[in-house]
Amino acid sequence: MEAGWRAVACTHLEAPVSHYREGAVRLQTGTGFFRQDSRPARDLSVLLATHQVSEANRPLRWLDLMAGCGIRGLRWGLEALPETRPELELWSNDADPDRSALLALNLEPLHELRDLSLTTTSWAAERLLRQAYLDQTFFDLIDLDAFGCPNALLQSALAVLRFDGLLILASTDGRSPTGHDRPAAVRRFGAAARAHPASWELALRLQLAALAREAWQLGRGLEPVACFSEGRTFRLAVRLRQRVAADEESQLGLLARCQRCGDQAVQSLLKLSGWGGCLCTDGQGRWAVTGPLWIGPLQKPDLLADLLQIADARPVSLSSAGRRLLERLQSDCGLPVCCWSTAELASRLSLDGPPRLEALVQSLVKAGHRACSSAVMTGQLRTDAPLTVLLQQCVEPSPGDL
DSSP states (O other): OOTTOOOOOOOOOOSOOOEEEETTEEEEOOSSOOOGGGHHHHHHHHHHHHHHHHHOSSOEEEEETTOTTSHHHHHHHHHSOOSSOOOEEEEEEOSOGGGHHHHHHHTGGGGGOTTEEEEEEOOOHHHHHHHHHHTTOOEEEEEEEOSSOOGGGHHHHHHTEEEEEEEEEEEOOOSGGGTSOHHHHHHHHSSBOOOOTTHHHHHHHHHHHHHHHHHHHTTOEEEEEEEEEETTEEEEEEEEESSOOTTGGGGEEEEEEETTTOOEEEEEGGGOOOOOOOSOTTSOOOEEEEEEEEOSOSOOHHHHHHHHHHHHHOGGGOOHHHHHHHHHHHTOOOOSSOEEEHHHHHHHHTOSSOOOHHHHHHHHHHTTOOEEEOSSSTTEEEEOSOHHHHHHHHHSOOGGGO
């Protein structure tokens, strides 16, 4: 163990705790903040860890940076490692020293695993990451489950992530990247964030842009693996590449939406020019621009397919809600960028109700456009069809209605 790190001994708990089962683990959640309905996100992290193990040809090191009760680390150790496991160092950290006893108690089963080395700490996240960098201690997987906006930790986390390593990130900042606190968006993201029907997706894209800029400053590339929201909790899994991919910078751009007619337009920063006119025929339309944000893919569908295959062999690691999440993400890579709410389209056309999403997608594809349902927000679709075509398809009867 590197100098400066200490192991936390298991002591008796004085506060009452509740027992909880998830996947292959049983643990005590304690009295701190814990969300049972975040299980699909934890399922994803376990499957990503399992996939990394399957491709590893050397010892691995994983970090649960804000461990809470330790459920992620415990599931990683008990579910992600095969019987013929590679050597693994698992680091579990929570800055609250009052949770040290609970964390040590819950992680006790990991001490029985022969090839797993467990380190528990109660350091502030920034201190741990900076000390790891000074000690040249690098990780293959880092889970950063932040309360609020995590951007102050991004560069430190990426600096200790190995090439091809995974960063699993969560943000509970539901206001600034969704256009509800524009000054905070400028401070935290260096970007304009405007109100939009697909505000949760724009929040993910603003977060990806912040990650990409930090990675690029380190001379590294970034590849999104899975991005989704739990309401206004935004979750992303990204892979750090050794080099910036060709034309990767073109994935940073701006999204404009007319505040009057709802028309949308996207431009890459590398090809930025003036905004053309919107659909407002009287010329009174006004663009509301969000960005810089990520305008590339949000998911890596082939990897998500691999995770589903892993889950078929290990059903304990994937809940029914987790499976629905993975299947939804696999069906929507995140392109085209422009998303449309069927409720908004119906309102603009004064329809009695939103058009059927699946039928609308099929009619757009049949007309030669790219289209799919959004995996980020329900009742929305993404398409490259012009708004005029989209509105026309909303009022024309679908083949199933004829």
